[in-house]
Amino acid sequence: MENGKIRPDVVSYNTMIKGYCKAGKTQKAMELLRVMESINLEPDKITYMTLMQACYSEGIFDSCLALYHEMGEKGCEVPPHAYSLVVGGLCKEGKCLEGYVVFENMIRNGLKANVAVYTTLIDAFAKCGKMEEALELFERMKTDGLEPDEVSYGVIVNGLCKSGRLDEAMEYLRFCRANKVAVNAMFYSSLIDGLGKAGRVDEAQKLFEEMVEKDCPRDSYCYNALIDALAKCGRVNExxxxxxxxxxxxxxxxxxxxxxxxxxxxxxxxxxxxxxxxDMMIDKGITPTAASFRALSIGLCLSGKVTRACKILDDLAPMGAIPETAFEDMIYVLCKAGRVKEACKLADGIVDRGREIPGRIRTVLINALRKAGNANLAMKLMHSKIGIGYDRVGSIKRRVKFRILLEI
Known part of the structure; x- marks a missing residue:
């Protein structure tokens, strides 16, 4: 009792914090932690774990890490799941080395890592391009008496495929088959994608068909990987x-x-x-991405339909699907194809629409000409007033158009 009022204890605060976290009000829950500190009420393991789990679920990994450090500073017991959350959060942000430090702290404090923690770290190292470190961790996991599961093998195979080490990846497939380790769709899609990108399309296709024989349902990733391989090697009908x-x-x-x-x-x-x-994609209500618009606009530009590309761009602009480099990509591809006249016309159209400051478009065109091996025109544009200067016709002041570059 304090002044006739019952003072809430840790259990009361933990109940409130859990309630706020379940309601998605993590910030309110964090404020309660600070209130506890202000009244000299020590948070316990449950307080921190509830908050860490909520922060992790919402992708607030910095707060998750800060709470982990605070637990250590206050001498509060750090349970294995806390380490898992911190390692997982750091790995999701691509900070594999920082995640590894927390992992080593866990081992040093006498706790044993499980397959999930190892797999998270292995995946992070592989995605950071540190494949040797990933393989070392994989072997260390087995040395620690832990049996890798289908997810562990999947991340190793994915990393090897991304690194171009396809023969090693195929060896793991053979090992899994021989030892009755389940091979899931992710495992197959990694191999199909890797083989396809290496030009080994027939092998990729064989694996794709094998999935039916092995009762492994094919997902969108498997289909997309093989479709990409076929399209890029000119087998678009297939x-x-x-x-x-x-x-x-x-x-x-x-x-x-x-x-x-x-x-x-x-x-x-x-x-x-x-x-x-x-048109089918738009009719189905699928929102175009920057990459899909880039594929369309470049294709239209190369087929001489620049105006059509610009019209689609105008239609898509309110949807926010236009990449920042849309015009740059179009100008570059036109210059590379030797269609400088169309590139200049497009540059003038961009300025006339007021979409970009003229100086920016001028720089884009200079770089596009230079990269396309047309250094002479690039130099002419650089030393001219085109795009940034003005000519007077009587009392009328007009910007010097890009298209006169070809008339100089």
Whole structure:
């Protein structure tokens, strides 16, 4: 009792903190922690773990890490799950080395890591391009008496495929088959993607078909990986057949699926088919991404339909789907294709729309000409008033147009 009032204890605060966290009001829960400190009421392990779990779930990894350090500073017992949350949060942010330090602290404090913690770290190292370190951790896990599961093997295979070490990845597939380790769709999609990118498309296709024999359901990732491989090696008709099979098997045709095919169709000069797919995507209510618009705009520019690309760009602008480099990409691809006149016309159109400051477009065009090997025109543009200077016709002041570059 204090002044006739019952003073709340740690259990009371923990109940309130848990309630706020469940209601998604993590900030309010954090404020209660500070209130506890202000009245000299020590938070316990449950207080910190409740808050750490909420912060992790909401992706507030900095707060999760800060709470972990605070527990240590206050001499509060740090349970294994707290280490798992911190390692997981750091790894999600690509901070594999920092995650490894926390992992080593856990071991030093007499706690044993589980397969999930090891797998998280292995995945993070692989994604950071540190494949040797990932493989060392994988072996250390086995030395510690832990049996890798299908997810552990999956992240190792994914890392090897991304590193171009496909033969080693295939060895792991053979090992898993021989030792009855489950091979899931993620495992297969990594191999299909890796083989496809290496030009080993027939092998990728064989694995894709094998999934049916092994009763492994194919997901969108598997389909997209093989469709991408087929489209990039010019087998776009086969890619389209797979696209239709996706629907039959109940797999989502994602914006990425459409982007791959639109790009592949434009490469094969099947422009109208590419546009039909674009319209189909929009009709299905799939929001275009920056990558999908880039595939469309570059394809249209190379097929001489710059005006159509600009019209679609105008239509998409309110949706926020236009990449910052949309015009830069279009100007660059036109210059690279030797269509400098169209690039200049596009640059003038951009300035006339008031979309970009003229100096920015001028720099883009200079760089595009230079990268396309047209250094003479780049130098002419650099030393001219085009795009940034003005000419007077009587009393009228007009910006010098980019298109006069070809008349100089």
């Amino acid at each position: 890619a389209l057949m797979l696209f239709n099979r996706m629907k039959d098997e109940g797999c989502d045709q994602t914006v990425y699926t459409y982007t791959i095919l639109i790009s592949g169709l434009f490469r094969e000069r099947k422009n109208e088919e590419a546009m039909k797919l674009w």
